[in-house]
Amino acid sequence: MSTADDANRKMPRRGRPKSVPDEERRAHILEAAMTAFIDKGFAHVTMADIARQAGMSKRDLYKLFADKRELFADSIAFRRHLIIDLPRPAEEGLPLRETLRRVFRLDLDDRSAAERDALMTLINRESLIFPELNALLYDSGILRSRELVMAWLESEMAAGRIRRADTRRLAGMMMDIVFGVLQPRRRHQGHIDRAAQGEEVLARLDILLAGLAAVA
Known part of the structure; x- marks a missing residue:
């Protein structure tokens, strides 16, 4: 056999490129859309901007998403686990304080926590400017x-772990405490100590929960 034949036999055959799985492709688009919405705001982002950010044609983007509103809603849904992690596994069985740490995502690393902060800022900002987007997210x-x-x-009340109370008001109070620390009116300057931030949230929740301790 000739040297040329050996070389041809060793060279890999070119075939059709492997297609990116739909789930992975969709995730990539939603990441690109989130970046565009955070950088420019909903009003100033176009489908062409998102397609360019995702490295694809606008035509292909429209095959997956009907319009900018759908992309906005889906990009928020894709990242909502960074804000709150519920429901919890039935068999989890952790102490209440640790459960709250996980429910309100006080366990995030710096990068994920920064993504959460940007996501909440985006939701708050765009909901004020476009009330219909807020309605879309809730509806x-x-x-x-x-x-x-x-x-x-x-x-938790049904299981006897905390005392009975008005769940609507209690949930509202908890969220005011948590997001009052995570999203203060005055913007953070410089590096945020995430561990200290999380402990501050839990210390405030401890005061609230002290009055809700289960009856022995």
Whole structure:
């Protein structure tokens, strides 16, 4: 056999390139959309901007998403686990304080916590400018954080781990405490000590929960 034949035999055959799985492709687009919305704001972002950010044609983007509103809602849904982690596994069995740490995502690393902060800022900003976006997020069930906290509190009360109370008001108080620390009116300057921030949230929740301790 000739040297040329050996070389041809060793060279890998070129075939059709492997296609990117739909789930991975969708995740990439939603990441690109989130970046565009955070950088420019909903009003100033176009489908062409998102397609360019995702490295694809606008035509292909429209095959997956009907319009900018759908992309906005789906990009928020893709990242909502950074804000609140409910429902919890039934068999978890952690102390209440540790459960709250996980429910309100006080366990995030610096990068994920920064993404959460940007996501909450985006939601708050765009909801004020475009009330219809806020309605879209709530009506679609994407943002139902208070309802999720209420359901979790009800399960804890039913199990006898905390004293009975008005779940709507209690959920509201908890969220005011948590996000009052995570999203203060005055913007953070410089590096945020995430561990200290999380402990501050839990210290405030401890005061609230002291009056809700289960009856022995």
